[in-house]
Amino acid sequence: MSYCPHTEEDRNELLRAIGAAQLEDLFTDIPDRFTLKERLNLPAALSEQEVSVLMAAVASENMVPRMTLLGAGAYNHYIPAVVRHITSRSEFYTAYTPYQAEMSQGILQIIYEYQSMIAKLTGTQVANASMYDGATAMAEAAVLAAKSLGHSRIVVARSVHPEYRRVLSTYAWANGYEVAEVGFTPSGRIDVNALATAVSDNTAACLIQSPNFFGVIEDVAALEPLVHKCGALLVAGFTEATSLGILKPAGEMGADFVVGEGQSFGNPLNFGGPYLGIFAASDKFLRKIPGRLVGMTVDKEGNRGFVLTLQTREQHIRREKATSNICSNEALCALAAAVYLVSVGKNLKTLAVRNLEKARYLKTRLLELPGWEEVFSGPTYNEFVLRCPEAKEVNEKLRKQRIVGGYEMARAYPELGEALLFCATEMLTKDGIDAVVSILK
Amino acid sequence: MKLVYEISRPGRKAMEIPAGDCPGVDPAAVIEAGLLRDELDLPELSEVDLVRHFINLSRRNFGVDLGFYPLGSCTMKYNPKVNEDIAALEGFTCLHPYAPANFSQGAMRLMYELRAYLSEICGMADFTLQPAAGAHGELTGIMTIKRHFENKGETRSKLLIPDAAHGTNPASGALCGFQIVTVPSNAEGGIDLEHLREAMTEDVAGLMLTNPNTLGLFERNIEQVADIVHGKGGLLYCDGANMNALMGIARPGDLGFDIIQLNLHKTFSTPHGCGGPGSGPLGVKVPLVEFLPVPRIIKTEKSYVWSDEYPKSIGAVRSFFGNFGVMVKAYTYIRSLGAEGLREATEDAVLNANYIKERLKPYFDLPYDRTCMHECVFSGERQVKESGVHTSDIAKRLIDYGYHPPTIYFPLIVPEAIMIEPTETESKQTLDDFCTAMIAIAAEAKENPELVKSAPLSTPVRRLDEVLAARKPDVCWLK
Numbered sequence: 001m002s003y004c005p006h007t008e009e010d011r012n013e014l015l016r017a018i019g020a021a022q023l024e025d026l027f028t029d030i031p032d033r034f035t036l037k038e039r040l041n042l043p044a045a046l047s048e049q050e051v052s053v054l055m056a057a058v059a060s061e062n063m064v065p066r067m068t069l070l071g072a073g074a075y076n077h078y079i080p081a082v083v084r085h086i087t088s089r090s091e092f093y094t095a096y097t098p099y100q101a102e103m104s105q106g107i108l109q110i111i112y113e114y115q116s117m118i119a120k121l122t123g124t125q126v127a128n129a130s131m132y133d134g135a136t137a138m139a140e141a142a143v144l145a146a147k148s149l150g151h152s153r154i155v156v157a158r159s160v161h162p163e164y165r166r167v168l169s170t171y172a173w174a175n176g177y178e179v180a181e182v183g184f185t186p187s188g189r190i191d192v193n194a195l196a197t198a199v200s201d202n203t204a205a206c207l208i209q210s211p212n213f214f215g216v217i218e219d220v221a222a223l224e225p226l227v228h229k230c231g232a233l234l235v236a237g238f239t240e241a242t243s244l245g246i247l248k249p250a251g252e253m254g255a256d257f258v259v260g261e262g263q264s265f266g267n268p269l270n271f272g273g274p275y276l277g278i279f280a281a282s283d284k285f286l287r288k289i290p291g292r293l294v295g296m297t298v299d300k301e302g303n304r305g306f307v308l309t310l311q312t313r314e315q316h317i318r319r320e321k322a323t324s325n326i327c328s329n330e331a332l333c334a335l336a337a338a339v340y341l342v343s344v345g346k347n348l349k350t351l352a353v354r355n356l357e358k359a360r361y362l363k364t365r366l367l368e369l370p371g372w373e374e375v376f377s378g379p380t381y382n383e384f385v386l387r388c389p390e391a392k393e394v395n396e397k398l399r400k401q402r403i404v405g406g407y408e409m410a411r412a413y414p415e416l417g418e419a420l421l422f423c424a425t426e427m428l429t430k431d432g433i434d435a436v437v438s439i440l441k
Numbered sequence: 442m443k444l445v446y447e448i449s450r451p452g453r454k455a456m457e458i459p460a461g462d463c464p465g466v467d468p469a470a471v472i473e474a475g476l477l478r479d480e481l482d483l484p485e486l487s488e489v490d491l492v493r494h495f496i497n498l499s500r501r502n503f504g505v506d507l508g509f510y511p512l513g514s515c516t517m518k519y520n521p522k523v524n525e526d527i528a529a530l531e532g533f534t535c536l537h538p539y540a541p542a543n544f545s546q547g548a549m550r551l552m553y554e555l556r557a558y559l560s561e562i563c564g565m566a567d568f569t570l571q572p573a574a575g576a577h578g579e580l581t582g583i584m585t586i587k588r589h590f591e592n593k594g595e596t597r598s599k600l601l602i603p604d605a606a607h608g609t610n611p612a613s614g615a616l617c618g619f620q621i622v623t624v625p626s627n628a629e630g631g632i633d634l635e636h637l638r639e640a641m642t643e644d645v646a647g648l649m650l651t652n653p654n655t656l657g658l659f660e661r662n663i664e665q666v667a668d669i670v671h672g673k674g675g676l677l678y679c680d681g682a683n684m685n686a687l688m689g690i691a692r693p694g695d696l697g698f699d700i701i702q703l704n705l706h707k708t709f710s711t712p713h714g715c716g717g718p719g720s721g722p723l724g725v726k727v728p729l730v731e732f733l734p735v736p737r738i739i740k741t742e743k744s745y746v747w748s749d750e751y752p753k754s755i756g757a758v759r760s761f762f763g764n765f766g767v768m769v770k771a772y773t774y775i776r777s778l779g780a781e782g783l784r785e786a787t788e789d790a791v792l793n794a795n796y797i798k799e800r801l802k803p804y805f806d807l808p809y810d811r812t813c814m815h816e817c818v819f820s821g822e823r824q825v826k827e828s829g830v831h832t833s834d835i836a837k838r839l840i841d842y843g844y845h846p847p848t849i850y851f852p853l854i855v856p857e858a859i860m861i862e863p864t865e866t867e868s869k870q871t872l873d874d875f876c877t878a879m880i881a882i883a884a885e886a887k888e889n890p891e892l893v894k895s896a897p898l899s900t901p902v903r904r905l906d907e908v909l910a911a912r913k914p915d916v917c918w919l920k
Binding site: 001002003004005006010011013014015017018019020023025026027028029030031034035036039040041042043044045046047048051052054055056057058059060061062063064065068070072073074076080082084085086088089090091092093094095096097098099100101102103104105106107109110112113115116117119120121125126127129130132133134135136143161163164166167169170171173174175176217219221244245246247248249252261268269270271272273274275286292293294295296297298299300301303304305306307309310311312314315316317318319320321322324325326327328329330331332333335339341342343344345346347348349350351352353354356357358360361379395399404405407426429430431433 | 442444445446453454455456457458459461462463464465466468471472473475476477478479481482483484485486488491492494495496498499500501502503504505506507510512515517518519520521523525526527529530531532533534535536537538539540541543544545546547548550551558561562573574575576577579580583584587607608609611612613614615616617618621658659661663664688689690691692695696704706710712713714715716717718719734755756757758759760761762763764765766767769773775776777778779780781782783784785786788789791792793795796799800811812814836837840845846851865866867868869897900901902903904905906907909910911914915916917918
């Protein structure tokens with residue numbers, strides 16, 4: 001398959017116009033000893049029909065699950081049909097970053113609407129146009145806090161998603177920052193006493209998640225004074241964005257930055273990406289936050305319009321003085337999230353309640369099984385951790401029925417022993433949950 | 442157009458949530474009242490209002506499917522439709538990243554093979570697919586370099602970057618704690634060797650070089666450059682944003698580069714989606730493989746499995762495994778084109794850029810008049826001198842002619858820069874029509890400069906007040 005339109009005649013005509021005898025003449029700047037004399041060793045070219053057949057076969061080597069009881073940072077939610085119809089408009093998906101505002105008013109207005117909805121949802125005043133994912137959004141918030149305060153210690157709750165902590169530690173190492181972890185109590189919440197001793201006047205930021213990796217909802221308002229008292233910034237994350245339908249946003253409880261994974265808003269699981277890094281902040285950080293920002297303005301005739309703004313924050317202007325190097329973001333995922341949020345609207349609360357109900361039912365039913373018990377006592381949303389006789393065996397039984405089981409906590413929390421993190425979204429049915437319990441009986 | 446919040450009417454709904462089939466739960470009964478939200482300020486629209494809102498906004502946006510998009514350095518080639526359909530197959534979209542590996546063997550094979558294809562194309566030992574964008578790949582690459590020297594017990598605090606480099610390069614280096622030292626370009630647009638020799642000391646970790654560089658010119662002295670950098674124990678990093686100029690022609694690994702990031706959303710035809718998602722795989726030579734991010738896929742006799750067993754790895758730079766959906770499209774593209782197709786793509790990309798360069802040369806200043814690679818860089822200085830028309834005016838006027846403007850004011854070393862990258866997927870007719878428009882604008886600049894300065898005239902909004910936007914930022918609808 002070739003997507004090049006030129007015929008041999010076209011090529012010859014172009015070469016003549018350039019004054020070159022042959023194509024090779026255009027590559028003479030490359031020293032001859034470096035030019036490839038043989039073809040690259042790649043599989044033979046395929047027609048569209050052949051590549052479609054091939055790729056359908058690759059897709060079918062994967063297994064479409066009957067049911068998914070797994071969350072842990074990636075969530076299986078229903079995606080309204082309008083989302084894919086809008087994101088499939090090639091005026092959107094084949095466009096570049098909206099550098100030319102006059103011919104990009106469509107996406108610029110949508111990003112402005114997205115920023116507005118995210119700021120309101122997170123209880124903040126500013127949201128950027130997106131980061132790569134929840135983990136990098138959190139790491140970048142920590143780096144920004146450290147750079148703007150000149151502090152070099154970052155304190156993170158051990159109940160934050162293990163992958164987020166891993167990304168954080170990579171970013172912190174690269175910048176020469178120290179990371180300290182704070183444990184959790186039997187409630188599954190951050191250990192406030194340990195936090196009090198972990199923060200110092202060199203602490204740049206304290207990083208938590210609510211709901212945290214265990215599904216437990218943190219009391220952000222109770223942590224806030226402790227963090228701010230020592231001059232650090234509070235970064236509150238979330239792994240499950242639909243929880244914002246019922247939970248008080250961290251921005252309203254004193255968090256300086258609210259960051260998290262927005263995949264739940266209209267983006268499929270996709271084996272981990274592309275996802276949507278949500279980055280929101282109090283307006284005092286407006287001129288410091290990373291990534292693109294869209295602002296409302298007027299044209300020379302006074303008509304409302306939208307532009308990329310405050311670009312002096314960004315790497316293409318500040319170069320080595322920028323606090324972030326992000327350039328490409330996840331704009332199309334943000335578009336999906338915007339369409340999703342408009343589609344769901346205030347029903348996001350109903351959806352969140354539905355998640356809560358399914359999760360409670362799943363938890364109640366699983367706790368009927370002999371030897372199963374709850375690990376944490378704190379309030380949860382749509383995820384929870386249960387101790388069970390043999391975590392691997394549970395998942396194996398479910399897998400045989402094409403059901404994706406829970407996250408084996410021993411992978412990241414060996415101290416929790418045989419325990420599984422389960423998730424129930426609106427995609428589960430009562431019958432399905434009952435079937436799961438029968439399989440495990 | 443009105444904002445969604447302005448269209449919103451209380452009680453309207455676009456989507457129904459199914460009735461519950463599990464026992465009802467009152468959130469207030471199970472979660473402390475102080476942790477529940479009071480109000481939820483989201484717009485309320487009917488489905489038809491929602492669809493018309495977003496579809497009408499799509500009509501105010503310009504993508505490759507609407508017309509020529511010669512945005513230099515961004516490689517805005519055509520995005521094949523079949524790739525979109527394939528990436529949307531349920532067998533790919535339904536996969537949970539933490540599902541047991543038996544659910545995702547096809548996806549893991551695809552990633553494993555994509556790593557091998559990219560290694561072959563670039564002459565590298567291995568790739569990681571974890572970085573989510575080009576700049577993220579750069580960051581991962583510089584982290585890899587940092588770890589390499591840490592591992593050797595060497596402290597190297599500086600990183601060399603040419604003045605023509607993408608802005609992300611110095612930012613990526615600085616985010617890994619390196620002091621950035623700028624290396625000037627020489628008269629023919631290449632790196633100044635004398636200066637490089639001087640700057641390349643034993644506390645320099647390496648040189649980040651874009652080849653072909655941002656002037657669209659191949660670095661002719663690449664051998665000497667590599668010798669100078671390697672001679673002092675440094676590493677040579679290739680910003681692979683311009684790989685569309687080299688596929689099947691030459692391999693960065695053979696040219697002496699130790700490390701390269703690719704932009705799948707440029708070279709490998711995955712769409713840019715109004716700014717993302719991209720994907721920025723990072724390739725390295727043998728000595729650096731052990732530092733790449735984890736987890737990595739390994740192939741055992743029976744299956745593909747994830748492994749974290751790389752104790753010297755820099756760790757993870759993103760959650761899960763990267764932008765998998767983008768990888769599916771790039772994989773499909775490589776399988777469609779094969780070795781000959783990739784080479785043909787590069788040849789035609791270079792052919793098209795040289796054609797535009799020759800056709801426009803009489804009308805615009807060409808600061809570096811050499812055979813170019815996949816893009817060419819003009820300067821609008823002549824127009825500024827003649828009639829006060831700036832490059833930004835020429836760009837805006839092109840919109841009236843139905844084109845997306847080229848990249849402007851970059852690279853920074855060319856005043857009034859106009860950077861044109863046509864890509865291989867454009868026909869001679871398209872190139873000719875574009876050149877005719879550029880030539881007409883050059884004439885307008887002489888004869889009717891005010892017309893050019895007042896462009897665009899055909900868009901839903903006229904030139905926007907960016908100063909106002911920055912001075913009184915309105916980034917969130919408060920009503």
